[in-house]
Every structure is written in C-alpha cells, then in structure tokens.
Amino acid sequence: MHKTAQSTITLNNNVDIPYLGLGTWLSNGKDCEDAVAYALNHGYTMIDTAQAYDNEHEVGNGWKASGKRREELFITTKIRNSNQGYERSQQSFEKSLRALQTDYVDLLLIHWPYIGDFDRSIDTWRALIEMRAEGICRSIGVSNFTIPLIEEIIEKTGIVPAVNQVEFHVFLYQKELLDYCRKKHIQIEAYSPIAKAKFLDNAVLLEIAQKYQKTSAQVMLSWCINHDIVVIPKSVNQARIEENAAIFFEMDEEDMKVLDDLGPETRLIRGRWAPPSW
Secondary structure, eight states: OOOOTTOEEEOTTSOEEESBEEEOTTOOHHHHHHHHHHHHTTTOOEEEOOGGGTOHHHHHHHHHHHTOOGGGOEEEEEEOGGGOSHHHHHHHHHHHHHHHTSSOEEEEEEOSOOTTOHHHHHHHHHHHHHHHHHTSEEEEEEESOOHHHHHHHHHHHOOOOSEEEEEOBTTBOOHHHHHHHHHTTOEEEEESTTGGGSSTTOHHHHHHHHHHTOOHHHHHHHHHHHTTOEEOOBOOOHHHHHHTTOOOOOOOHHHHHHHHTOOOOOOOOOOTTOOTTO
16 A cells, blocks of 8 residues: 555554654754644644653644644653653653643653663553553553563563654664564654664665655655654754655665665664663
C-alpha cells in the first residue's frame, strides 16, 4: 500500500501512530512555536517533544496556534531521568500536560534507561502503565533501550512497550534490534533519521537521490519509511519541514539493499545515560 504523510501504523495496543512527525530537540522559543504550527498546517500530524528539551510549553503554544483540534494530532513527550521513579514521574507528567495544554498525550516514553539504578526505570514503567490505564496517555513506550533492558521491563511487569525510540538511520541500521522489536510487536521510531545531516554528500546517497529526483535527506527518510519505521526529523526551517514530508515514495529492492549495507555503522548520540552495551 502506498504511504502518504497521513499514513499510520497500528501499535500493539491498537493506537495508530503516524509514520511522520516533527522532532523538536534543540528547538526553543518562538522558532519552536512557529515550526510546530507550520508543520501541522503542512502535512504533519505528529509532534515529538520531551521534558528534557525544555520546550513543552512552546510545543503547546505551537499546536494551539495551528488551529488544529487536539483529536487531529499525535503528541509525544518523555519522562526525563531526573524525574524517574513511581511518584516523581507521575507528578512531573502532570506538569508536562499543563505545559502542553492538553489533558492527555498520545505517547509517553521513558527517555533513557536509568543505568546504575534500573529499578527506578522499572518503577517509572509501572507508573506509565497506571497512567495509561487512567487515560492520560494513550500509549507508552521507551527510548534508547537495548534488547536486554526491554526484556527486563517485560519480565518484571508483563507489559510490552508500544514503541522504542532510538537513533536509527542508513548509517546506523540496527537490524538485530529491529528484528527483535518486530517479533515483540514494538514499533521502532527513528530519531536523527538523517544522521544530523553529516553524510548528505555521500556518493551512494547522491546517486540514489538523483535516480528518484529527491535529496539525500529525503532518501534517508524514505529508507526508514520503506522499512515501516516511524521518523521524527527535526527542523525549524519551513522549506526543510516541507522537504522532510515529501518522502513517501517507494524505492527499488536493489536500492534498499544497497542502503541497508551502506555503513559504516556510526552512532552519533551518546548521552550520559547511554547503556554500556552500546
């Protein structure tokens, strides 16, 4: 089936998530508000933010300024590590809802595993399970979790995450993680899907881009979409926001295979909370 910017994929709790969203990491102030409003009026329906981005209020202002109804949108935020723990995560999420100017979010994630005291992440996960039952978040998931960490939260709570949001792009094709998550019906969501624009002049990318009359960035995003991976490219530039939405084209199997094997594997995000197995 041909996908469009409005296409969705169904999560393991029967909530539909769009394939395309606007990332807002490092977006702040009026630029963030304007980017959110612009994206929502140019094909996007999903906005991704986080407590750690310190821009939930701007995202709230942006979606309000777009004129869209709340039920038309898919909003994601994340519990930052300093707010992990059963009670603290619930209290901090109440503040997130106020900042976002909404009664619920569509997806709530644990931003990073709490390495060194993973029981805090387990307690946070239990809080997310409860908040989902209350209806203040429609789906729950994790971010930056490895296979062993996902296995542990499932083993200790019996609840499988709906999403694992990770760095994922042509130069970091985490096939083992992708295959595992598919087996568990966990949706992979790619942040930094164009690898922070560091490889846009790659000769192979440029050749494939020319074939489809697209840009290198569009080819990288389309590669994810063709793998049924959700993408959240970040931009505050209106032209780039539009460019990043024009990615719904099918690539030949041969070109997909070339991109699968492109490499070298390059991880660009190594936060202080990164799991040691990275």
